[in-house]
Amino acid sequence: MIEAAPTEKRLLRLDMMPHMLCPGCGHGIVFDAMLRVLARRYETLDGVAFVAGIGCSSRVVGYVDSATMHTTHGRPLTFATGLKLARPDLKVIVVTGDGDGLSIGGNHLIHAARRNIDLTCVLFNNEIYGMTGGQLAPTTVPGAFTSTSPEGNHEEPFDAARLVEAAGATFVARAQSFRTRLFEEVFAEALDHPGFSFVEVLTDCTEYFGRTNHLGTGADLLFAQGREEPAVDADLATRPTLRPVPEKRTRPTLATGVLHRSRRSTLEEAMGLVGGAR
C-alpha cells in the first residue's frame, strides 16, 4: 500500500497545469512551498483569497483553486485593501514581484505597510522584469546586465525588506527559494501575524537574469543561492556591489529569516471592523 500523495496538489487548478513558468524558475519552488503551508492549515481555500498584480510571480495565483484576483500592474495591494475592508473574515494573500510591488506599485506597498492592514504580502524578488523581456528592476544588483542595462547596472537596488519595515510593516521576513523549509516557516508565521506581514523571497530568473549574466541554468542559480546563505539573524546585511564585474557573479549575501516583528493596531481594528484593539 502506498500512502496518499502529498496534499498540496489538491489546491491546484489541475486543468491549468503545467504552469507557464520557465524551466528552472524559482517562482515555481516558492509557489509549491506556499501551497504546502496552506494545505497543512486548510482543507479547502474557501476562506482564503489571493490577489496578484502583473508579472511572472503574479501569474502563480492563477493555478490556485481558490478565490483569486489577477489585477492591474502594481495594484494588487490596493485591490486587496478593498477586499479586506469589505470582507475582513477572509485571509487575503497578496502575491507580487519586485517590479510589480516595488516599482510600479511601490507607493501602494509602503502605504499598505503604513496602514498596517491585515494582509500577507509575498514578494517574489528575482531582480528583474521577467515577463516583459528582462528589463532593469529596482532590485537589480549593480553590475548586472539586463536588456535595459547592456553595460551593466549603475543603480543601487532597493532593499525591499528594510523599505517595508521602515514604512511601518509589523512583520518582515526574508527567505530564499533554495531554502524552502525556511520559507515555509516564515510564511506560516506571516499568515498568523495580525497586521501587515511581508515576506520577501529571493528567487531566480533563469532566462533573463541567469542567461544574460552567464550564471548558468536554474540548478546553478539555485545552488549559488545555497552556497551564499548567511547566518539567520535580525540584522540586515548590506549588499556588496557587483561592480567591477567579477569573473563569477552570484547573488549577494543577505540576511534571511524573520527580520522584524512588532504589534500595533491594524486598520480593521482602528476602523472597528473586527473586535477592537487586541
Add this chain to the structure above:
Amino acid sequence: MSARTAEPTSEKEASPVSGNIVVAGVGGQGVIMASNVIAQVLLDAGFDVKKSEVHGMSQRGGTVVSHVRFGHDVHSVTVEPGTADWVVAFEWEEGLRALPYLADEGVAFVSTERRLPPASMSDHRGGALAYPAADASPRGVVAIDTAAVAGDAAATRAAVAQTVLLGAVAARLPFPAEAWHTAIRSWVPPKTVEENITAFERGRAHKPASPTRLRQAPVVARPPALVSIEAAWCKGCNICVAVCPERCLELDRFDVAVFAHPERCTGCQLCSWLCPDLAIDVSYQAQEEHVHAAAGPR
C-alpha cells in the same frame, strides 16, 4: 596464554585456575554491567581479575566489548584472539564478530536478539544488507533466544533478558548460585534485582537445543519512498537530478525526469521541494508492510 586445567565445556566439578571471558554486545544492552557481575563473582572467589572494555558508542547502537581475565596472577588486561574460553554475546552479529576470540575448545553463548548495526545504514535505507543467519551457527556457538527463555521476567524491561546468558555461562563455572545472586544484587539497578535473578536462574536451567531461529524481523530505519513524477508537467530543468544526494533521478531523451534508481532513494524529498514545476511527489510505503516484505517467508 596461561595454563588451564579445566575443559571449558566440562561441567561444574572441574575447577579452572584461569580463564578468559569476552562479553560482547551493543551499546545500551548492559555488556559492561554483565562483565562487572562476572568479575565480581571471580573476585569473590579469590581470583586475580583484570577487566577492560571498548565502549566508544555505548547507548548509540555501537559495539561494546568487555574482556575479563582471571587467574592467580593476571598481567595483561586484554584477551588475545583465539584464547577466550567463553564468549558471551548479547547480540547475534556482535557474537559472530567476537568469535575470533574463541579458543578451539571454547564456547560462545550468543543471544539471537538482533540489532541493526549502523554500518548497514551505509546504503541509507536500512535493513537492505544481509544479516547473518542464525541457522548457520559456527562450531562452538550456542544460540539462545534470550527473550523466550527469560519469558515474563523480561516483560517490562527487555534488557533483563540478557541475564539469561549470565545464567548459561554460570552453569559452566564452578561457583555457587548464591555468589552470582550476590554479584547481581550489587550491580543491577535495585528495582530490577528480582527480574534479573529470575532470568539468571532460567538461563542456568536452560539446556540449549539446536540453534535457534532468529526471533525478530529485520528492523527498518525508514520505509522506502516512491517518487512519482508528473511527466507532462516536467520541463526538464535538471534541478531534481542535480539536487538528489543519491543520484536517483535522470533526464530521459525527451528531457523529462525519470526515477531511474528507486533502490537508492532515501525519501529525503529534496527533489519534491525544489521542483519548480510541482511535478514530483514523494510517498512512503507503510512501515508494517515493508517490514513484512523484508522479512520474507518464515
